[in-house]
Amino acid sequence: xxxxxxxxxxxxxxxNAAIESDGFAYMANAIPEHLWANLRDECGxxxxxxxxxxxxxxxxxxxxxxxxxxxxLDLVKFRAPEEILAPIFDQKFEYCEDASCYTFxxxxxxxSPHLDGAENCEVTLLFxxxxxxxxxxxxxxxxxxxxxxxxxxxxxxLRKSIATPEGGIMVGRGSKVLHGRNKLSEGEKIxxxxxCFRSV
Numbered sequence: 761x762x763x764x765x766x767x768x769x770x771x772x773x774x775x776n777a778a779i780e781s782d783g784f785a786y787m788a789n790a791i792p793e794h795l796w797a798n799l800r801d802e803c804g805x806x807x808x809x810x811x812x813x814x815x816x817x818x819x820x821x822x823x824x825x826x827x828x829x830x831x832x833l834d835l836v837k838f839r840a841p842e843e844i845l846a847p848i849f850d851q852k853f854e855y856c857e858d859a860s861c862y863t864f865x866x867x868x869x870x871x872s873p874h875l876d877g878a879e880n881c882e883v884t885l886l887f888x889x890x891x892x893x894x895x896x897x898x899x900x901x902x903x904x905x906x907x908x909x910x911x912x913x914x915x916x917x918l919r920k921s922i923a924t925p926e927g928g929i930m931v932g933r934g935s936k937v938l939h940g941r942n943k944l945s946e947g948e949k950i951x952x953x954x955x956c957f958r959s960v
Contacts, residue, residue: 764792765843772847775931779848783907783937786922790929791887795835802829803889803951806862820872824864828953836860836955840885845957848931849883852960856880859956865902870943873908873916876934881956886930890951894923902944905930907937916940924950 767775778785791799806826814822828836837855845853859880865871876884886905894903898921905924908916916938924930932939944950 763843764795764839765790767844767847769847775848779932782920782922783934784905784922784930784932784939786905786924787929787931788925789927791889791927795831796889796927798831799835799887799889799953802831803862803953805829807864807951810862810864819874820870822869823871824866824869826862826864828861832862832953835887835953836885840955841957844885844929844931845883853883853957854960856956856958859954861954863950863952863954865941865944865950865952867944867946867948870902871941873906873938873940875936875938876956878935878958880958882933882935882958883956884930884932884934885953885955885957886924887953887955888924888926888928888930888950889953890949891924891926892948892950894925898923900942902942903948903950904942906940906942908939910938924952 775785810824810826813825841853892903898904899918903924904921906918907920909919911917
């Protein structure tokens, strides 16, 4: 199988250092064009049958979810562990089916600060397939991934906001670093492939 992702050792080291520092690192324009086109097509079809997902407790969130198709599954089961995660972390990972899907954030959707479950989402990859271009106010916008520290009274304190334009990939240890997404405004959207992995 010919590789689609070319993460050379120097870039892998920089990404690993960023993840060690902030928990997450964003790779701009990282989805190869032909793969991106296929993901857009499959993701667009999946949106038509996506199910609403909403909760107020213990984790508050609102979005829509749909199962991965053939293109998404090939990416997360075979290519992502070998071509993205192995070079960055220098270890092997396996895909966790029960925590991976197409995720659709649109107007009024959000995700409260949280940690992913280490048993099925030790490491996260987010492939941004279709998204509104991030604008001003990163501390308030839902078009940024928000990274938090624990405050003195256990209230999450914003540490960093990372823009998430389409065509890029976010990689991080969501099981160790608090993260979330503010509410999206009218006309905004982020359609992405959420992929979770555990080390083997």
